[in-house]
Amino acid sequence: xxxxxLLKLSxxxxxxxxxxxxxxxxxxxxxxxxxxxEAEGGINAFITPTxxxxxxxxxxxxxxxxxxxxxxxxxxxxxxxxxxxxxxxKGVRTTAGSKMLEGFEPVYDATVLGRxxxxxxxxxxxxxxxxxxxxxxENSAYGxxxxxxxxxxxxxxxxxxxxxxxAAGEGWWALGSDTGGSVRQxxxxxxxxxxxxxxxxxxxYGLIAxxxxxxxxxxxxxxxxxSAMLLGxxxxxxxxxxxxxxxxxxxxxxxxxxxVEGLKVGLVTELMDERIDPGVRQVTQRMADGLREAGxxxxxxxxxxxxxxxxxxxxxxxxxxxxxxxxxxxxxxxxREPAEGVHEMYRRTRDAGFGPEAxxxxxxxxxxxxxxxxxxxxxxxxKVRTRIIEDFRDAYAQYDVLLSPxxxxxxxxxxxxxxxxLAMYLQDICAVPASLAGVPAVSVPGGLSEGLPVGVQLMANxxxxxxxxxxxxAAEKVADLGFExxxx
Amino acid sequence: xxSEEEVRHVAExxxxxxxxxxxxxxxxxxxxxxxxxxxxxxxxxxxxxPTANPLAAVxxxxxxxxxxxxxxxxxxxxxxxxxxxxxxxxRID
Numbered sequence: 001x002x003x004x005x006l007l008k009l010s011x012x013x014x015x016x017x018x019x020x021x022x023x024x025x026x027x028x029x030x031x032x033x034x035x036x037x038e039a040e041g042g043i044n045a046f047i048t049p050t051x052x053x054x055x056x057x058x059x060x061x062x063x064x065x066x067x068x069x070x071x072x073x074x075x076x077x078x079x080x081x082x083x084x085x086x087x088x089x090k091g092v093r094t095t096a097g098s099k100m101l102e103g104f105e106p107v108y109d110a111t112v113l114g115r116x117x118x119x120x121x122x123x124x125x126x127x128x129x130x131x132x133x134x135x136x137x138e139n140s141a142y143g144x145x146x147x148x149x150x151x152x153x154x155x156x157x158x159x160x161x162x163x164x165x166x167a168a169g170e171g172w173w174a175l176g177s178d179t180g181g182s183v184r185q186x187x188x189x190x191x192x193x194x195x196x197x198x199x200x201x202x203x204x205y206g207l208i209a210x211x212x213x214x215x216x217x218x219x220x221x222x223x224x225x226x227s228a229m230l231l232g233x234x235x236x237x238x239x240x241x242x243x244x245x246x247x248x249x250x251x252x253x254x255x256x257x258x259x260v261e262g263l264k265v266g267l268v269t270e271l272m273d274e275r276i277d278p279g280v281r282q283v284t285q286r287m288a289d290g291l292r293e294a295g296x297x298x299x300x301x302x303x304x305x306x307x308x309x310x311x312x313x314x315x316x317x318x319x320x321x322x323x324x325x326x327x328x329x330x331x332x333x334x335x336r337e338p339a340e341g342v343h344e345m346y347r348r349t350r351d352a353g354f355g356p357e358a359x360x361x362x363x364x365x366x367x368x369x370x371x372x373x374x375x376x377x378x379x380x381x382x383k384v385r386t387r388i389i390e391d392f393r394d395a396y397a398q399y400d401v402l403l404s405p406x407x408x409x410x411x412x413x414x415x416x417x418x419x420x421x422l423a424m425y426l427q428d429i430c431a432v433p434a435s436l437a438g439v440p441a442v443s444v445p446g447g448l449s450e451g452l453p454v455g456v457q458l459m460a461n462x463x464x465x466x467x468x469x470x471x472x473x474a475a476e477k478v479a480d481l482g483f484e485x486x487x488x
Numbered sequence: 489x490x491s492e493e494e495v496r497h498v499a500e501x502x503x504x505x506x507x508x509x510x511x512x513x514x515x516x517x518x519x520x521x522x523x524x525x526x527x528x529x530x531x532x533x534x535x536x537x538p539t540a541n542p543l544a545a546v547x548x549x550x551x552x553x554x555x556x557x558x559x560x561x562x563x564x565x566x567x568x569x570x571x572x573x574x575x576x577x578x579r580i581d
Contacts, residue, residue: 107562199542213541242548243541311525322502329503331575336568341581343503351505359504363495363514364521366502376529382538384528389539421517422524438542462543 003031007485011079011172011226018078021065025078025121028172029058032080032123035485036170042151042487045165047085047142048093049124054080057119064119076233077117082165082174085125086132087217088206089113092122096208097130097140097158100353101334110206111241112175112217112234123171127161130355131325132182132210134158135427138418139357146414147190148486149452153411156186156427162220163190169485173230174220179211180313181407181431183218184443188406188455191445191481193227193472194220196431198463199438200245202231203238211320212243214435222483224444224473228252231465247463255466260294260474263467266301266399271430276408279449284405287446287456290478291403291471301395301402305387306433312388313432314425315368315381321358322365328353360421385436392437396461401471405430406443406455434459440468444475489519 001023006014017023033051040046061078064071083089086096088106095101113120129139137145137160145160147153148168155164159176163186166174176183178196187194196218204215219230235249267288272281292298330336330349337348354362368377395402408429417423434441439459446456456475460468495515499506506514560573569576 104566107558107565200545239550243543243545245543308528308531311528314521314525315528326503330568331577333566334568339578341579342577343581345578346503347505350503351507354504359506359510360514360517360521362502362504363498363518367490367494367498367518367522370498370501377525379538380528380531380533381525382540383533383536384531385539385542386536387533389542422520425521436542 003034006031007035007169010222011076012229014172015076015079019070019073019075025058025061026055028078029054029080029121032171036123039168039170043146043148043164043168043170044143045127045145045161045168045170046124047095047097047127047161050092050122053092054121054123058121060119061121074117074233076229077119078121079173080121080123080171081116082123082126082162082171083113084128084159084162084174084176086128086177086208087113087175088208089122089125092125094125094208095142096132097128097142098353098355098358099141099335100328104334108206111203111238113206115236116233123165126159126165126174129158129160130358131208131321132158132177132179133321133357133361135181135185135424136417137161137186138414139355141355144414147411149191149411151487152413154189154414156189156407156411158182159220160186163187163192163194166190166192166220166222167486172222173226175217175234176220177207177215177217178435179214180317180435181428183220184431184441184455184457185407185427187220187443189411189453191453192220192222193224193442193444194218195227195231195442196434196440197231197235197465198440200243201235201440201463201465203241203244205238205240209324211317212324213320214317224469224476225253225256227442228256228469245463250466252466252469256469256473258470260291260296260471263296263401263471264399265291265296265298265471266395266402267298268306268402268404269300269302270304270306271404275426275429276405277410277449280405280407280409280454283447283449283454284403284456287475287478288403291474294474294478299399301399303388303391303395303433305384305391308384309388309433309436310425310429312381312384313428313436315377316385318361318365319369319378320365322362322369325358325362357421388433389437392439400460400467402459404457406457407431410449410452410454430457438462440465442468442472444472444479445481446475446479447481490515490522
């Protein structure tokens with residue numbers, strides 16, 4: 001097979017060809033590396049491309065397979081993967097998009113990487129908003145990422161590099177991280193599939209922390225079945241992360257083709273109001289109608305406290321950030337600005353190392369947690385969170401899956417919102433309810449508006465990813481878009 | 489709006505050096521963000537329990553046994569200014 005043909009395969013198709021030795025892992029790695037060289041100039045999806053690592057590990061997979069049998073190679077292991085740069089990679093620079101970690105080389109790997117396989121074919125470390133804070137990838141210290149559908153527009157964020165790389169065919173699939181939509185929203189803007197698992201489904205060990213009660217690592221893929229495969233590869237309990245759940249990991253591909261006959265789907269009314277662009281609402285409504293035609297029982301559902309979700313999120317997540325980013329003090333890793341005394345060293349290091357959005361959120365979180373404001377802001381936001389969880393619980397008593405838009409708009413122009421933090425925060429409006437409730441949610445390409453991709457979001461109950469993926473697969477068939485590498 | 493004096497105080501709590509220009513911009517921006525989240529203050533949530541972990545997980549314990557950990561050398565390798573087998577820091581003031 002030529003490189004062009006290889007690049008057209010889904011991750012699942014490619015994994016089959018590598019395992020049956022019809023295609024070598026090395027050929028796949030070369031095809032990914034070549035595509036990076038070709039496309040990267042216009043996209044900037046990577047902070048650190050790792051072509052030698054990809055070739056080296058692919059070579060090891062080929063030799064493990066050549067000894068007859070599977071050589072212990074996992075089915076997906078040879079499929080080149082893009083890794084968001086806030087996941088620790090042993091010996092490979094990990095910046096989290098920040099100047100604070102410009103020369104940082106971790107001494108251990110994130111759990112998800114080891115779980116994927118011992119010879120993970122890593123295409124590179126993907127660009128992202130600094131410490132995963134942003135919705136456009138414009139907060140990276142390593143340059144903006146361009147949307148492969150239209151390079152004058154943003155790819156979304158914070159996993160903008162991961163989503164853009166997948167859309168541009170710079171690797172077959174990617175890992176991102178999602179705190180308040182950072183996997184789902186860029187997937188929506190780049191026309192790919194992005195899944196945030198149930199809180200506790202996937203280990204956070206080795207993920208540079210943003211909001212510890214919200215963060216989940218999730219797959220960004222070309223299609224829903226690849227998403228199921230990659231989720232299965234990384235999910236499960238980890239003794240190094242005590243927030244991971246002990247629940248067994250099901251085979252996510254086993255029931256994915258079961259369809260939606262008799263499945264109850266609730267369209268969330270609060271997420272279909274005027275805050276959402278008409279073109280996006282239209283695509284979502286068409287998806288609801290399409291799922292009904294496919295045999296689902298579609299109704300309307302209300303999640304009243306989602307009106308307060310964004311506000312609660314923008315108190316809780318900065319509070320957690322201010323505490324998580326306290327570790328960047330110039331002592332143990334990363335940047336240090338010289339000073340006479342230790343306190344001045346902290347101040348100078350943190351001033352030089354953090355960009356404007358990181359500073360804004362550290363300040364916001366410190367303020368919301370400070371004496372005299374704690375109850376009014378942080379404790380109140382945590383109570384709103386309880387109400388949001390109750391809303392979801394009530395909704396799942398009636399419905400199996402909830403449907404909404406993923407993001408309120410299509411990809412916007414670079415620079416359009418960079419001076420207006422509040423306008424940028426609104427990008428998360430549909431994504432944060434599931435984050436606060438800890439329920440799984442996936443964005444699936446649902447259609448086009450103004451010639452740009454629009455994702456629809458499906459949410460299920462805690463640990464019910466199998467039902468969610470079944471519905472997502474049906475939604476993919478309804479949309480009938482097919483994946484095509486861009487720019488072609 | 490939060491005053492520039494408050495911004496400086498919070499920056500000090502966060503050990504964050506800010507330029508004068510950053511202080512004045514932050515005062516406006518933080519004020520605007522705080523105003524926008526103000527609407528949750530109007531909700532009557534007395535008696536509602538706050539949620540910290542969406543899964544309501546309780547403590548997870550393991551046996552207290554020695555385990556393989558990072559070597560001193562590995563742990564010090566990313567440090568900006570190690571001194572011998574210690575993290576070096578400027579004078580504690």
